[in-house]
Amino acid sequence: MNNEVAAGNTTSTLGHLALGLTLLAFGLGGTGVIDNVATGDAAGLATWVGGVTLFLVGLLALRAGDKGEGTAYAALGAFWFTWGTGAGGADASADAMGLFLLLWALLALTLTMAAAGSGLFGQGVYGLLFVALLLLGIGALADNGGLGKAGGWVAAVAGLVAWYGATAAVAGWPTALRRAAGGSAPAAG
Secondary structure, three states: OOOOOOOOOHHHHHHHHHHHHHHHHHHHHHHOOOOOOOHHHHHHHHHHHHHHHHHHHHHHHHHOOOHHHHHHHHHHHHHHHHHHHHHOOOOOOHHHHHHHHHHHHHHHHHHHHHOOOOOHHHHHHHHHHHHHHHHHHHHHHHOOHHHHHHHHHHHHHHHHHHHHHHHHHHHOOOOOOOOOHHHOOOOOO
16 A cells, blocks of 8 residues: 555544444434434444444554544544434433534534644544534424434535545545645646
């Protein structure tokens, strides 16, 4: 693999893959685009892939001395495990769900700010996750299905971005957009 083309270490790649698949399932369930599939249908995936896998990846990253990714993945693992084992269930009130999502949106905001300079696959994924959780939380509190669907779409896009970042790292695909010299667009020719 050419290290200049694909960035990422093992924990980063596995973490982005687990986060991407979980966000994609969670987001698509929230959009209502697939008949008879709702956000709660992603609970099993969220518990085991998003929860347990991300938490373990976070612990491995912390053990390797990477406090940024370790903190991010362990915290996201706790979020997905909590959501998958109860908070995302039918027993939770809309207000409790809204508050839960807004509190975890603060985590996503922290991760977004902490990932400054890491590009699309770091800061971009966390930024999209923040927007998704914010929309979903406000939508739940306001009983606004339109905001919930918008949040689902943003979560699905975040999932695709995280998935691409992980796949690019494994497959050796580019992970950075090239700029023309001087920051201007190349001349059409």
